[in-house]
Amino acid sequence: MTTHRLVASQTIDRPLEEVFEFFAQPENLGRITPASMSFEQVSTDLDMRSGLQIEHRIRPLLGIPMTWRSTIEAFDRPLSFVDVQASGPYRRWRHHHRFTTVPGGTRIDDDVEYELPLGPLGDVAHALVIREQLREIFRHRARTIEAIFTRPEPNPSPRTVGVAGGTGFVGGAIALELFRRGHRVVVLSHRGATARGPLPDAVELRTVDVGDGAGLPEALHGLDALAIALAFRNSPIEVPRRGQTFEAVDAGGTERLVSAARQAGVGRLFYVSGAGAAPDAARHWFRAKWRAEAAVSKSGLPFTIVRPTWIYGPRDVSLNRFVGFARRLPAVPLTNTGRQLLAPVFIDDVARLAADSLVSDTAIDQVFELGGPETLPMREIVRRALRAAGLSRPILPGPTPLIKLAAAPLQLLPEPPLTPDAVDFINQPATVDIGPLLRRMPRRLTPLDEGLATYLPPASGPGHIVIDAPARRRERPRPVRVE
Secondary structure: OEOEEEEEEEEEOOOHHHHHHHHOOHHHHHOOOOHHHOOEEOOOOOOOOOOOEEEEEEOOOOOOOEEEEEEEEEEEOOOEEEEEEEEOOOOEEEEEEEEEEEOOEEEEEEEEEEEOOOOHHHHHHHHHHHHHHHHHHHHHHHHHHHHHOOOOOOOOOOOEEEEEOOOOHHHHHHHHHHHHOOOEEEEEEOOHHHHOOOOOOOOEEEEOOOOOOOOHHHHOOOOOEEEEOOOOOOOOOOEHHHOEOHHHHHHHHHHHHHHHHHHHOOOOEEEEOOOOOOOOOOOHHHHHHHHHHHHHHOOOOOEEEEEEOOEEOOOOOOHHHHHHHHHHOOOEEOOOOOOOEEOOEEHHHHHHHHHHHOOOHHHOOEEEEEOOOOOEEHHHHHHHHHHHOOOOOOEEOOOHHHHHHHHHHHHHOOOOOOOHHHHHHHHOOEOOOOHHHHHHOOOOOOOHHHHHHOOOOOOOOOOEEEEEOOOOEOOOOOOOOOO
């Protein structure tokens, strides 16, 4: 049986006791686990100690629930602890967490030894899927930990800014950028504290549902400004029976937020729309965005509207999906020929523009189109992403009509992986004119390769991760030797 070993390290600019206490709270495990795993804490006894039994559920594959039970084998505050899988997906899993004071803060070291079930089949699964999946999980952990322990900059004139949709990809980046600049940030989310994820603990979360608007004026009380970056679960894949549609969330939710903002005395609005928003657009998602824009621009409040193209970054579920295909499949499938033109914009550029717009007079009552500095075919964007990730795979064009036909019955599933409308959404071009933005608010926009290089290469991002899978067999009764 092959024993694999994962070693990861990361240094955080915080004292030892503070960092250890974060990891010594089992409920924080969900915050640093990728959302795609659908982490759910089952245990109610979370008082960390030696001998503690912890149970949670994850959905690592096709949404199928899996129970993972761990035992805290050793606990030495504030230096280390060891968790061992009692039952779960692995044949064996032993994770040693160590914490050390070093120049610049605290070093976090993870040392994991694990074995897969099913003998040779497990080894094949490790080579094809598990190895890279674990690497991505620990890279996600490192990025999330870095965000959680972000230090705000001194700000002599901080504002209190609300971010609706602040637990999502775009809204979360805006919230973190505002926090980094020293503003007081209030995130509005229907999921409440369970959705905190990478947001620093000093960010306030207020639970509110824009679906019905109940309690919205009270939730917006005390805000100087409001950034609106709403997105429904698994967007752009709509599920009408659950109210997860562009009309219900992007249009209706924004209208209710704007109405509540007027009642609550909010001083300024920022809205993340989409390139192509128009009252007579052929696609209903563009008409929904226009409806939301109308609510913002006619609110009587100072506003800024930004129409971005395809936004990419570490937490996106669009471009990263193609990279995921490349890690699991011999080829990367497209939903068309990949010739449509796009001007992908890096998430950090979107967040910086939002933070600038909420304090700059030059952004008042403006509508800006936003894209990256390059306009490229979809196929070339995917090719560059694969290259940045160190992956070499053929990119296969797809027959759009057949893909939409195959996606039609998937709409009956509780969480459809694809719908015909989502195929059209993916296939649409998105080009913009960034001239007006750059003339009014000069800035450097990140080239695609530069943005991809911050998170896709194996050695990118915070920390250091090594997965060593030697051809070593555990032969009982001889003990495992860790080198």
